[in-house]
Amino acid sequence: MSEQKDLEYAILGGGCFWCVEAIYQLVDGVESIVSGYAGGHDPAPNYKSICTGMTGHAEVIRVGFDPSKISYKNILEIFWEAHDPTTRNKQGNDEGPQYRSIILYENQTQKEIAEASRTEAGPKFASPIVTEIVPLEKFFPAENYHQNYFRLNPGQPYCHYVIRPKIEKFLKKKTH
Numbered sequence: 001m002s003e004q005k006d007l008e009y010a011i012l013g014g015g016c017f018w019c020v021e022a023i024y025q026l027v028d029g030v031e032s033i034v035s036g037y038a039g040g041h042d043p044a045p046n047y048k049s050i051c052t053g054m055t056g057h058a059e060v061i062r063v064g065f066d067p068s069k070i071s072y073k074n075i076l077e078i079f080w081e082a083h084d085p086t087t088r089n090k091q092g093n094d095e096g097p098q099y100r101s102i103i104l105y106e107n108q109t110q111k112e113i114a115e116a117s118r119t120e121a122g123p124k125f126a127s128p129i130v131t132e133i134v135p136l137e138k139f140f141p142a143e144n145y146h147q148n149y150f151r152l153n154p155g156q157p158y159c160h161y162v163i164r165p166k167i168e169k170f171l172k173k174k175t176h
Contacts, residue, residue, distance in 0.1 A: 008064075010079075034064075
């Protein structure tokens with residue numbers, strides 16, 4: 001995956017960025033993924049500071065995608081399947097505002113598509129969707145050791161017990 005000028009970007013938070021990154025790495029048309037932080041007030045967030053829950057930032061990924069291969073709407077359809085958008089500040093055992101479900105839009109078109117997508121996804125869940133849809137002010141790339149985490153650390157217990165089952169669930173839905 002490499003950066004290209006003709007890509008569009010989606011900034012998404014669905015709990016731990018390692019989990020969401022691992023799902024999007026399997027998607028045709030996704031050309032780059034950067035784990036990072038967004039949606040907070042700290043001008044220089046880092047992993048240690050955002051884990052306090054006090055910076056306002058969420059763990060997010062910046063998905064660079066080729067719009068000739070996959071649309072922003074399709075990126076969001078995957079987002080709804082990749083995590084539980086009905087739990088506030090929680091995904092599995094990960095708790096805190098840094099794990100909230102959030103879509104950060106770059107322009108009015110993305111905002112409208114995101115809001116319509118959330119409405120369309122709503123009936124698929126037993127509980128109401130709590131995903132925030134807010135303007136992107138700034139994206140901060142996470143530290144290098146967070147990038148491509150699942151692929152570089154497949155034997156790590158979190159990867160084996162948390163991320164791998166999410167990938168298997170996604171792949172099973174993808175083939176049906």
